[in-house]
Amino acid sequence: MKTVLDLAVARYENKHSKFIAHLIPYTSFELTLKQLKKSHPKARHFVTAYRYVNTYAQIIEGSSDDGEPKSTSGKPSLAVLAGNDIVNAAVITVRYFGGVKLGTGGLVRAYTQAASEAVRQAVLSTYVPQVHEEFTCGYRQVSQVKYLLDFCGVAEVETFYESSEVRWNISAGVTTVESFFSKAGRLVERLGQ
Numbered sequence: 001m002k003t004v005l006d007l008a009v010a011r012y013e014n015k016h017s018k019f020i021a022h023l024i025p026y027t028s029f030e031l032t033l034k035q036l037k038k039s040h041p042k043a044r045h046f047v048t049a050y051r052y053v054n055t056y057a058q059i060i061e062g063s064s065d066d067g068e069p070k071s072t073s074g075k076p077s078l079a080v081l082a083g084n085d086i087v088n089a090a091v092i093t094v095r096y097f098g099g100v101k102l103g104t105g106g107l108v109r110a111y112t113q114a115a116s117e118a119v120r121q122a123v124l125s126t127y128v129p130q131v132h133e134e135f136t137c138g139y140r141q142v143s144q145v146k147y148l149l150d151f152c153g154v155a156e157v158e159t160f161y162e163s164s165e166v167r168w169n170i171s172a173g174v175t176t177v178e179s180f181f182s183k184a185g186r187l188v189e190r191l192g193q
Contacts (some may be wrong), residue, residue: 002085003025003126023119077091
């Protein structure tokens with residue numbers, strides 16, 4: 001499986017209708033959709049499709065035709081994501097109607113073409129399943145723990161300073177997390193094990 005690292009935008013035009021596909025990481029889906037609706041007030045449709053991996057390692061999919069005829073836009077966009085084995089990503093296609101109806105086949109081709117072009121332009125990377133771990137340490141170990149987290153490449157960290165200890169929530173790839181715990185040794189107490 002692959003995932004999207006950053007925004008990729010592609011444009012496709014057919015019979016004066018413009019299709020602007022935005023391929024994005026799923027984490028920015030809601031915000032990007034709001035921003036696109038503000039920045040394209042004259043657009044007719046905002047077609048969406050997404051795929052992400054939930055906490056149970058299941059792929060969740062969804063799509064919206066946003067007023068286009070049923071299954072002519074959202075599902076073809078979703079098929080592009082699935083066909084390219086992309087997860088944790090969304091595609092939002094902004095359509096400006098050009099005055100000529102494309103028909104159901106024309107819409108399917110147009111949305112598929114726009115989404116496919118966005119995938120071709122995207123910077124993709126191999127999807128690495130994330131694990132979430134929780135641990136504690138004493139206040140005296142905080143600087144050492146921070147150093148080891150940084151050294152091991154653990155970027156997603158939440159820290160909670162409690163009365164007698166510091167509680168940490170981390171998310172990273174399995175190998176990265178195991179590397180951290182092997183280096184941290186007795187500095188930390190792993191919870192939930």
